[in-house]
Amino acid sequence: MRAMVFRGRGRVSWDEIPDPVLREATDAVVRVDAATICETDLRILRGDVPAVSPGRVLGHEAVGTVLDAGSALTRTAVGDRVLVSCITSCGSCRSCRERRYGQCSGGGGTILGQEIDGTQAERVRVPFADHSTHPIPEHLDDDRMLMLADIVPAGYEAGVLGGNVRPGDVVVVVGAGPLGLAAVMTSALLSPSLIIAVDLEQGRLDAAASMGAHVLVNSHTENVLDLVRDLTGGLGADVAMEAVGVPDAFETAVKIVRPGGHVAAIGVHSAPALLHLEGIWNRNLTITAGLVDTSSVPALTRLLSRGRLDPTALITHRYSMDRFDDAYETVSGRDSGAIKVVVARR
Secondary structure, three states: OEEEEEEEOOEEEEEEOOOOOOOOOOOEEEEEEEEEOOHHHHHHHOOOOOOOOOOOEOOOOEEEEEEEEOOOOOOOOOOOEEEEOOOEOOOOOHHHHOOOHHHOOOOOEOOEOOOEOOOOEOEEEEOOHHHHEEEOOOOOOHHHHHOOOOHHHHHHHHHHHOOOOOOOOEEEEEOOOHHHHHHHHHHHHHOOOEEEEEEOOHHHHHHHHHOOOOEEEEOOOOOHHHHHHHHOOOOOEEEEEEOOOOHHHHHHHHHHEEEEEEEEEOOOOOOOOOOOHHHHOOOOOEEEEOOOOOOOHHHHHHHHHOOOOOHHHHEEEEEEHHHHHHHHHHHHOOOOOOOEEEEEOO
16 A cells, blocks of 8 residues: 655655554554644654654544454444544543543554554554544545544634633634634634634634634734733633644733633644743633543534534645645645645545
């Protein structure tokens, strides 16, 4: 089969490698029908994830068809259409029993495309397949389900639930990349009175507007703190989500939230950010940061089925698998306008 193989910093290629096989009775081998590229994959290429060794197949998001199923599986069978989750769950450790699958200590967690070969391939071996895949309802297409592999539950769980968004809230999302846009889209499910999207790129702000943002702030030309204060009578936002992963964005989110409000840090940080306790110790803030667990996938799937959620607006580009290299060039380009790229078998 062919797969996108990490060859070292800045190098990835669509190579011929051996087909995956079952190793454990709880494994499944899934034919990948569609996959996508995540910011984590780009961080690996930049050399920011040193634990990933050259030769690793990248990717942790896919939808596909089960080709082979281990003898211990009871929920996953050959022929099933499934979502392959970005999080692998053993299903039995303490974290998994508490539905904190991202913290799995039984051999799962964020292993696809990092510790084991991932989903940017014609086939992928999925450990603990009963707990690490989700059945796809017949009436749902691959595009909608693929967005539930990582980005939509990440924005919803770490941002909306972590930030405790409630009806009538003023919500600010700092950063309108894929993660921030997913947070905007799923915040709308909780009926906030105002969703404010902040970014440096007008194209991303326009995308945020199409996904439910009421106010757009270009932080290159506008003062975010002053604007939020004006819109809230000087109080500040009820919830601020930081979806960039840089210190300035986090510090901005802390400044714009009201006393007693919530700050949800959902961006992936690779450098320290200052927490000015001397200025916020008396503001009764709740600050959360966390990894996606994908525990919300069943609920989000029901919302897809009932037409309450349509994440296909995140998809900006499409490629066939033999053009995976082109897909990487697109998502890596600053001027491409890419949000999420779908790479499909057909």
